[in-house]
Amino acid sequence: MTDLQFSAVVTKVRFxxxxxxxxxxxxxxxxRCQALCSTCGTYHAASFEEMASRVGEEELRYVASMRAWNCCHEGVEPYDGFPEVPDYRGISGPDADGDG
Ligand SMILES: [Zn+2]
Structure with a gap:
């Protein structure tokens, strides 16, 4: 259990x-996109250049945000949950067809 909130740790995301x-x-x-880990005050960036396939701004934002979270809280699940994984081929998991 943790009382850390994702939105309280990753407070700034900017392109x-x-x-x-x-x-x-x-x-x-x-x-590129930068996300701030407010725990230690470090920005973490993700650039289009480093991504294997073509991604959109949503995906880049997600990657940067996750990096900022993992900076000081890797392996910890935030109280308010992780941001939704953007729907793109490179990330889609094994149950991509959904069960809803
Ligand atoms: Zn940090």
């Missing part, structure tokens, strides 16, 4: 925009 890339785009797209 960063790479000017070098966006110079050629009409619509700016974030190049």
């Amino acid at each position: 960063e925009y790479d000017r070098e890339i966006n110079r050629y785009l009409d619509e700016p797209k974030p190049s």
Whole structure:
């Protein structure tokens, strides 16, 4: 049991925009996402570059958030639960067809 809440530990999630890339785009797209572990005050980033397959902002946000949580609380399940895993092929588990 824990009384830690995910939303209380991972308090800030922000996207960063790479000017070098966006110079050629009409619509700016974030190049990476940073999430803050408020327990120790460290930002943890996830970048599109490092992801194996094409992912969206939702997925990047999820990865950065989980990294921030695992920073000081790895193996601990938050009181309010982990954020929902974005629905994309790379993450989908064995029971992807659902049981609802
Ligand atoms: Zn930390």
